[in-house]
Amino acid sequence: MGAESESESGSGVQSIDPDDVDAADILGSAIERREDPALLTGDAEYTDDIELPGMVHMTIKRSQHAHARIEGIDTSEAEAMDGVIEVFTAADLDVPGSLPTGWLLDSLEQVDHPILAEERVRYQGDALAVVVAEERYVAHDAVDRIDVDYDRLGAVVDPDEALDDDAPVVHDDAGDNVAFDWEIGDAEKTDAAFADADHVVDLDLENQLLIPNAMEPRAAVAEYNPSNDELAVHMTSQNPHLHRLLMSGVIDHPEHKLQVRAPDVGGGFGSKIHHYADEALVALAAKRHERPVKWTATRTETYLTDAQGRGHDTHAEMALSADGDILGFRVDTDANLGAYLSTFAPAVPTYLYGTLLSGQYDIPAIHCSVTGAFTNVPPVDAYRGAGRPEASFVVERMVHLAAKEVGMDPAEFRRRNFVGEFPYQTEVAVEYDSGDYEKTLDRALDILDYDALRERQREAREDGKYVGVGLSAYIEACGLAPSELAGQLGAQAGLWESGLVRFHPSGKVTAYCGTSGHGQGHDTTYAQIVANELGVDYDDVEVVEGDTDEIPQGMGTYGSRSAAVGGSALVKSSRKLVEKAKRIAAHQLEAAPEDVEFEGGDFQVAGAPDRSMHITEIATQAYLAHDMPDDMEPGLEATSFYDPDNFVFPFGLHAAVVEVDPATGEIEIERYVAVDDVGNQINPKIVEGQIHGGVAQGIGQALYEGAEYDDNGQLVTGSMQDYTVPKAEHVPEMETDSTCTPSPVNPLGVKGVGEAGTIAAPQAVVNAVCDALDVEHIDMPLKAEKVWRAANAATDGGEN
Template sequence: MGASDFSKLPHIGEAIRRKEDYRFLTGAGQYTDDINLANQRVAVFVRSPHAHAAIRSIDASRAEAMPGVARVFTGKDVEGKMGGLPCGWLITSTDGTPMKEPPHPILAQGKVRYVGDHVAMVVADTLQQAKDAAEAVEVEYDVLPAVVRVEDAKKGPALHDAAPDNRCYKWAIGDKAQVDAAFAKAAHVTKLDLVNNRLVPNPLEPRAAIGSYNRASDEYTLYVSNQNPHVERLLMTAFVLGLPEHKVRVIAPDVGGGFGAKIYLYAEDVALTWAAKQLNCAIKWTCERSEAFLCDAHGRDHVSHAEMAMDQDGKFLALRVHTDANLGAYLSTFSTAVPTILYATLLAGQYTTPQVYCEVDAWFTNTAPVDAYRGAGRPEATYLLERLVTRCAWEMGLGQDEIRNRNFITQFPYQTPVALQYDTGDFHACMDKAKKLAEVEGFAARRKASEARGLKRGIGYSSYIEACGIAPSNIAGALGARAGLFECGEIRVHPTGSVTVFTGSHSHGQGHETSFAQVVAARLGIPIENVDVVHGDTGRVPFGMGTYGSRSISVGGAAIMRALDKIETKAKKIAAHLMEASDADIEFAGGEFTVKGTDKKIPFGQVALTAYVPHNYPLDKLEPGLNETAFYDPTNFTFPGGTYIAEVEVDPATGVVRIDRFTAVDDFGTIINPMIVEGQVHGGLAQGIGQALMEQCVYDRETGQLLTGSFMDYAMPRADDLPSFRLDTNATPCTHNPLGTKGCGEAGAIGSPPAVINAVLDALADLGVKDIDMPASPSRVWEAIQAAR
C-alpha cells in the first residue's frame, strides 16, 4: 500500500481523542516513582559541590553507622568491576584521528569535573535516612581551576588526561576551497556572530529508576523513566556491566516528558542495577528538581561565526560557518553527533546555496554534559541560518519574505552540498500560507498603532527544515553511529479479531497509543478500541531504538505497516481457502476479504478466528496463528519544513517583549491525527519561545557554580507569556515511507527562536539595535537599546 492510498483510509486525518488521556487525567497513570517493590531501599547520591577538584579522601564510616543505612558505595567500590558510560557516536577529526573519549566513571574516581558529579551512592531503608547519611559522608577535595566557556577551555586547565587541550574533536563538512572561491567573487558578504544559549530540559516528571535483582533466576530488572529502554539495556549490559543482555529487563512505564534528556544511559541507572545484586534488594532513586538542574544532560550551548556570500540580487552563493560547541565535562550518549551530523548537515536549510562549509570545534568544560534537547542540532542550525538570512535581507534592502522566496529550493529531489538529499517539499506554498494566516498585509497599520502607544512593533520570519527519523543504519554507521537506527513492530492478532501492537518506539507524551491504533485500525478495517499498543518493556517488545528525532510514526509506524503487510498476505491465503478461491484473486479493504468479480466476502474477524481454530485451514501450506514481526530501516531521513512568522511589541522604556501573534505553517507530510499534531506544535513553540525570551542556564565563570539551579533563577514560559498560536499545514507526503509521514514533534522548538529574535530586532531597528543574543529578556533588551543610543 502506497502513502497516497493510505492517507485516504478511514481514521487517517481524524482528530480522535487520545486513548491514554483518561488514565493520565484521572491520576491512574503509572510512573516510575509510583512503583514500589518488595524489599526495597532508597538511594541518594552524594554530588560534588565543586566544578573541578581532586578527591583526596572519602570517609563514609560515620554515614554507614547511621540508622537504616545499608551501604555507601564510592568510586573505589566500582573501580575495575564495570566500565564507564559509553558514547554512542564516534566523530573523526579533520586530521583523521578519532575524537578524544575520556573515561566517564559511574562514581567519580580521583577527580570531579562538574558541580553535581557523582561522588557516592548512599542506600538506606528510607529516603530521610539516606539523605541524612549522605550529609555525613566526608569528602576532602583539592579544588582546581574551572573552565566554563569554550573560550576558556581553549586555554585550560585540562579536565582529562586524554584531552590535554580540552578539545574533543575538530570536524568539518563541505568543500572549503569552493566556498572560499565563491566568497572571492561575491557582490556582498553578510557576517554574524551569535550564541545559542544553554538550556535545562525540565520535563514535568524528573528522572527516576528502580534497580532489582532476582537471585533465583540471576536476572536484573530496571524500571526507569527513559525514552528508549532497549538502547538503555544494550549500553548498560554490553559496555558497562558486561552482563548477558537476556538477563536484564528494562521497563519504562508511563513517562512524563523527555525532550531528549531521558534518551541516555545515566550513571544512576547503572549504579542502582549493579548495587541491587550487591545488597540483594531493590533500590529506588527519584531525582529532585534541584538535582535535575545539576545532573540531567543540558542542551544547545554553541558559539558561532557565520558568513553568507551573495550576488548583486541577493542570491546565495556560499555559506561559511565556524562553531565552538560546549560538550560539558563528559561525553553523553549522543552528544558528539549533535554539533556535527545533526547540525551542520542542516545548514543548507530551504535554500539553493551552491556551497556550504562548516567547521566545528567541540570542547570539554566543567559543566554538566550537553546532549540532544528537543530538536538536537536542528534548532542550532536553523537559528544560525535564519538569523543570518534575515540579516542578509536587511543589508540588501530586501524584505525578509523576498530574500527567502528568491533562494527557496523548487526542484525535488534536491541534493544539498552538506550530504542530505531532500525528497520533497513546497517551501513557497508554506510561506504564502503563513503570510496570509499572519495577516502580513495589515502589519504596517498595526505597527503604527503600537507607535501611538509608545511601543515598538516588529515582524520576524523563519523558514526551517529538519531531518527526522534518523536513518538509514548503514549511512549513520558510516558517519559514526555505534548503533542501528531501525525500528521494530509486532502485530499480534487475537482469535476475536482484536489486535495488540508491540512497538520499539516509546511514548512519553506523543500519543502513540492513539495514533498507532489509528494506523492499524485504518489498515485492518477494525474499530480503534480493538487495538492496544504496548511499548517500553524489553521483556515484551522484541527490540526497538526508542523515541527521539521525531522518528516514531515515520520509522516505528512504518515498521508496524510492514508487519501489517505480512498479516494481510497470510490472511488472504486463509480467506482464499475459506472461499475456495485463489489467493491471487483475494482483495482486502474495509475489514473484508472479497473474491474479485464475485459477491463472496468474509470479515477480518472470521479469518482471525480460523487462524486459531484451524478446523478448515490450509495446514499443508500455513502455520496456525496470525502474528507477524517486522523491522524497518529507512532509506533516508524525512524532511519536515515550514515558515513561522512572529509579531512582537517591545516597550523601549522597560525592554519587555510581548508576542502579539505567532503563525506557524508546517509540512509534516501525511497527518494521522491533527489534534495530536497541533498539541506537539504547541509544546514545541512554547519551548522555542522560552529559549528566545526567557531560558538560559548560567554557570559562574570563575567557580563553575550553577547560578540558575532552580525555577527561582531559571525562567520558564507560563501561559500568559504566550499568545494563541495560529497554525496550519501544507502537506507534501514523504516519498520513501509507506505512510507518507515526516514527523512533527520538534518543529515548533526549531523554527520559533529565530522568528522571535528577528521580530525583536525588526522592532528595534530604528533605535539602532543591530543584534541581541537569546534570551531577549527585558534587561538584555533594555541594555541593547541604551547601548545603541
C-alpha cells in the same frame, strides 16, 4: 489523510470521539487521545509510583565543586546512622563502571566516564558515593554526613575559553580540551563564492545552554532475582533497549537477563535518551543487596546532572549577489560538550547540525567547521531538536541580516532563495525528500495580512512604538536513516525500528513497537495506523511499547522518528499479516489468492461480493488451524524491521509579531503564526499539540531560559527560582495551520512533528525583536536589561 487543515486558522483542531468516526476514516481523524483519562485521573503509573516488597532507597553524594582532585572520602558517619544499609564509593566497585559513547567520529578524543568519580570530579554534581537505606529521608540525610576532602582546581565553562591555550585542562588525555574537530562542505568552493560576492554579512552569535525540565524527574527502580540472575530495571527511558544494551556492559550483567521497562514517563525532550550513572548505580545496588532499590532525582539533582542542550558559540558569514541571491555560507562553531561525552553527544553538533545549514534555501556553496570542547559543566547532548534548532537559528538569523543588507523585504528574500525542485541535494550531504516552501510562506503571510502589518509597523514607529515582525523558515530532519549511512557517520547502533502485529483468536489485535512514547500519543496514533491497515475497530487494537521483555528489539523515541520509522514498521507488519490472511481466505473461499480483494477488513472474491470473510473471522480460523492452505503455519501475526531509505524533512514558516518597550526592554508577543508541513497527519489534534508544546519551549529559549555558571563552574540558575521556565502567561495564543507535502520515503507519507515548534520559534522571536529595534543582533535569552541596552544603543547610534 493529507488534506490541509479544515479548521480556520487559529481556531484549533477539535477533538472527535472515536465512536463517532467510521473505521474507514480513522487514519487522519483528530480523535481524542486514549492515554489522557489515566493521566488526568491519577491512574497512570510513573516510576516513583512503583512500590515493591522489601524495597530500599538510594541517594547519591555529588560534588559541590566543578573541578577538583578528591583527596579523600569519609563515609563513617553516614554508615553509622540507623537505617543505613551501605555506603559505597568507586573503590568498592568490581564492574567496568564507565559509561560508553554511542557515536564515534574520526577525530574523537574518547575519555573515561566513570559512574563514580575516583580521582577527580569534573562538574558540579559529579557522583562520588552511594547511600542505600531503609527509608528515603534517611538516605538523603546520610548523604549530608559524607565528608569529602577536595583540592580545588580551576574550572572553565565556556567552549571558546576552554579552547584557549591557558584554559584549565578537563581531561589529561585531551590536554587542549578538544573533543573533536569536524567539518562538512566544500571550503574551496565556498571561498570562491565569497570572492565573487557583492555583499557579505557576518555575525557572532551564541546558542545558550539549556536545562531540560520534564514534568517527571529521572528515576529508576531495580529488582534482582539471584536464583535465575535476572535483573529488572523500571526507569524513565526514551529507549529501553538501548539502555539495556549499554547498562549490561557498564554493570557487567548479561543483556538477555536484563529487563528495562519504561512505565508512564512524564516527558523527556531528549534528556531521557542517554545512559546516566544513576540508573547503573541503582541496578548495582539491587544486585549487591538482593532487594529492590529505588532512586528518584530531586529537581535540584536534575538541574545539576541532566544532560544539557545547545551550547554553541558561532561565527557565520553569508555571501550575496547584488540581486539578493545567496552565493555561499560559512559557519565556524565551538560546541560545548561538557565534562564527559554523553551517549550521542558527538552527533549533535556535527551531523545533526552541519547537515541542516542549507535550511530551505538553494545555497550553492557551504562550509562548516565544528570544534567540540570539554568544559566543567554537565555532559551536553540531545535536547528537543538536537542540532537542528541550532542550525536553523544560524541560518534564519543570517537570512534576516542578508535581506536587510541587500534592501529586500525578508519574506521576498526568502522566496527568491527557496529550493524549488525536489528531491534536492544540498551541499552538506543530505537530500531533501519533498517540499513546497512557498506554500507555507504564502499561507503565513495571508494569515498575518503581511502588507497591512508592515504598514502598521511604520505608523507605530512614527508614534514612538516599536513593533517588529520576525519570520522563520525552518527545516527539520527526522528519522535518521538508513542504518548503513548512520554507521558510516559514526552511530554505534542501527536506526531501524521493529513492529509486531498480532491477531488473537478472538479477533482482537495487539501491536508491539520498539519505540517508547513519553507523551506523544503513541497509543492513539499507532492504534489508528493498525486499525486502518487491518480494517478492524480502533478500540480493538492494543498498543504495547517500552518494555524489553515484551518487544524483542527497538530503537526508541527521539528525533521525531516514531511515526516515520516506528509507524512504518507497523504498516509493514500489518501488510504482511494481510497477505497471509488473504491466502487463508482464498483457501476457505475456494478461490485463487490473486482473485481475492481486501478492503475495509473484508476479503471477497472479485465479482462475487457474497463470497467474503472478515479478517477477524480469518484470525479465528488461523488459530483453529482446521482448514489451512498446505504448508502454512497456524496463527496470524507478523514482525518487521523497517529501515528507511532516507530521512524525512518537515518544514514550515513561523512568524512572530512583537511590541518592544525601549524604556524597559519588555517584550510583548502580540501574535504567533505557525504554518507547518509535516506530511500526512495521522491525528491532526496530536500534531497541533506537538506544535504548541514545541513553540512554548522555543519561546522559552528565546526570552527566558539559559543555564548560567560562575567562574568557578557553580550553577547560578540551579532551581526554578533562578531558571525561568515559561508559564501559561508567557506563551501567546498560537494561530496554527498546515499544508501537506507527503514524504515519498515511507508508506505513511509522514514526516515528523515532535520538535518542529522548538526548531522554528527562537529565531522567529529574535528576528522580530531585532526588526522592532532595527538592531543587528541580541543574544538569547532576550531578557529585559539586555533588550533595553540594545534599544538605547540603537537610539544613541552606538553599537548594540
